[in-house]
Amino acid sequence: xxxxxxxxxxxxxxxxxxxxxxxxxxxxxxxxxxxxxxxxxxxxxxxxxxxxxxxxxxxxxxxxxxxxxxxxxxxxxxxxxxxxxxxxxxxxxxxxxxxxxxxxxxxxxxxxxxxxxxxxxxxxxxxxxxxxxxxxxxxxxxxxxxxxxxxxxxxxxxxxxxxxxxxxxxxx
Amino acid sequence: xxxxxxxxxxxxxxxxxxxxxxxxxxxxxxxxxxxxxxxxxxxxxxxxxxxxxxxxxxxxxxxxxxxxxxxxxxxxxxxxxxxxxxxxxxxxx
Numbered sequence: 099x100x101x102x103x104x105x106x107x108x109x110x111x112x113x114x115x116x117x118x119x120x121x122x123x124x125x126x127x128x129x130x131x132x133x134x135x136x137x138x139x140x141x142x143x144x145x146x147x148x149x150x151x152x153x154x155x156x157x158x159x160x161x162x163x164x165x166x167x168x169x170x171x172x173x174x175x176x177x178x179x180x181x182x183x184x185x186x187x188x189x190x191x192x193x194x195x196x197x198x199x200x201x202x203x204x205x206x207x208x209x210x211x212x213x214x215x216x217x218x219x220x221x222x223x224x225x226x227x228x229x230x231x232x233x234x235x236x237x238x239x240x241x242x243x244x245x246x247x248x249x250x251x252x253x254x255x256x257x258x259x260x261x262x263x264x265x266x267x268x269x270x
Numbered sequence: 271x272x273x274x275x276x277x278x279x280x281x282x283x284x285x286x287x288x289x290x291x292x293x294x295x296x297x298x299x300x301x302x303x304x305x306x307x308x309x310x311x312x313x314x315x316x317x318x319x320x321x322x323x324x325x326x327x328x329x330x331x332x333x334x335x336x337x338x339x340x341x342x343x344x345x346x347x348x349x350x351x352x353x354x355x356x357x358x359x360x361x362x363x
Contacts, residue, residue, distance in 0.1 A: 160304055160358025161313035226309050244309075244316040245357060 127236050128219045132186070132210035135197050140184060140208050143236070147263045148180045149255065150232040151246075154217050156188040157199045162227040165245045166203045172251065173207045179259045180234070186212035188226055231255055234263035295325065296342045300351060303360040305331040314357050321345060321353050336361075 130142040142150070153169060155162035166185075173183045184207060187196055191211055200209050220230045225243035231254060233239045240254050305311055311329040314336060318327045323344025329336040338350055351361040 159309070161310070162358075164356060164358035224309065225312060227313075244313040247317065247320050249320065 125238055127230075127232050127238055130216070130219070132184075132208075132212075134208040134210045135193060135200065136208075138208065140210060142184075142232075145182055145184075145232070146236050147234050148182045149234060149258045151181070151183045151255070152220065152230040152232065153183060153185050153227060153246075154188050154212065154220075154229075155185060155227045156191060157195055159188075159226050161245050163199070163203070165227050166200075166205060168246065168248075170204060170206050176259060181255075181259060183207040185209035186216060188217060189213055231258070233258055234261070294341050294343045295339065296347075297337065297339045298347045298350065300336045300338065300347070300354060301362045302329075302334055302336055302354055303362050305329075305334055305359055307331055310359065314354055314359060317353050317357055318350065321350065324350070 127142055130140075132140040132142075134140055151169070151172075153165075155166070157163070169183050169185075172181060185200070185205065187209065189212065193211060196209060196211065217228075220238065221228060221241050223241065223243055227245065229242040229246050230238055231240040231242065239258060242250055242254070302314065305314065308331060311331040315327050315329040318324055318329070318336060318338055321340075323341045324338060325341060326339035327336065328338075336350075336354065340350065354361040
């Protein structure tokens with residue numbers, strides 16, 4: 099094999115590994131308009147400049163119920179840093195049941211009844227609970243399947259809170 | 271004679287050391303109530319795997335159990351049960 103061929107092969111290898119190492123660009127979240135269980139309208143676009151955790155959950159899902167007190171705590175502790183939690187139930191869910199459940203757990207963030215199509219806008223995963231992390235620029239930064247662990251919050255979400263918002267990116 | 275006893279002491283120490291290391295790895299099968307789907311077992315497996323001292327986890331909603339391999343110097347079975355209960359399911363005796 100000639101030296102030129104070896105060199106060419108090396109360049110191709112380096113180029114392909116560099117491409118594999120690149121993170122695919124995060125997609126911009128779809129516009130979502132919800133009515134929460136208290137009748138308030140929630141527009142996802144109104145949350146630009148905030149870090150949003152969209153938590154899909156259900157009253158019949160034990161880990162979902164176990165996770166909610168942690169989300170309540172995070173909302174309380176990091177609200178002033180721009181963290182906003184939005185709960186969306188996974189169907190089928192009765193409004194009265196969801197209202198009772200959230201009241202019992204002292205939920206301090208908006209909760210809306212969701213549809214399967216709504217969840218499909220963000221993820222194809224069947225996991226529940228599942229939390230979609232949206233950056234200040236409105237792009238999906240992460241999808242966390244199962245209960246959000248403290249170390250996941252520290253590693254994936256907390257750094258986003260201190261990062262300045264680059265809202266001009268959202269116009270792209 | 272002196273060398274012989276030194277070899278014996280080393281052999282004894284080595285055996286004791288190996289015995290201690292082997293005793294640190296344990297495997298527990300914990301029965302769990304309330305798991306009905308793959309997502310349920312996935313949630314339990316996730317928190318168990320994140321627990322310090324846990325080496326290997328196999329959670330099955332069909333068998334309704336978690337088989338956990340762990341370092342018993344870092345975590346106890348009681349702690350593993352606590353971790354499971356914190357997911358909203360119930361680790362039963």
